[in-house]
């Protein structure tokens with residue numbers, strides 16, 4: 001199997017399962033026009049995140065890494081009317097594009113973006129004792145996943161779902177001696193997922209329009 005076939009199947013799945021959605025298409029178009037990197041989750045992956053949030057019954061969602069807000073829209077749409085999503089973005093130009101996308105999608109009432117270094121914002125949440133989140137989606141620089149996980153655990157309760165994007169990196173994590181900081185960060189991330197007694201975890205590989213990658217999924221158990 002190769003990328004061309006993965007694309008054909010992803011298009012088939014989207015056609016079969018995902019209704020045409022002008023708002024989401026517009027968000028991707030606006031992101032591309034503003035020059036954002038084309039590293040949004042795929043539509044069927046966005047729907048997976050949406051379904052996971054619904055399965056979790058999430059009322060409070062934290063997203064680390066907004067980019068243009070594409071996954072943010074999918075997640076926000078899973079919230080009840082009294083729900084809240086906070087998405088963290090380091091790049092203020094990206095955040096501006098994302099805010100326009102959230103407005104256009106009509107989810108600005110439940111979803112907001114905080115600009116700044118994610119670790120700093122998360123530390124402030126911990127210090128401020130913010131209400132724990134029901135779901136946390138990590139989708140930012142992979143070298144810092146261990147630190148974001150450590151902070152996420154301090155913002156979790158029993159039952160919090162923590163999802164990590166891009167944990168396979170076209171198989172590059174197979175190189176245990178890699179000196180790539182992102183790969184080394186993912187190795188430490190997996191070590192923490194596997195050994196932290198508060199976490200019950202798995203990970204799955206994915207192929208599709210976004211190539212060969214994968215998600216980690218963890219439930220906070222204590």
Ligand code: DHB
Nearest residue numbers: 039040041139140165166
């Ligand atoms: C990259 C980052 C992402 O969050 C993603 O979804 C895909 C790729 C990257 O840095 O290459």
Ligand code: MG
Nearest residue numbers: 039139165166
């Ligand atoms: Mg990603």
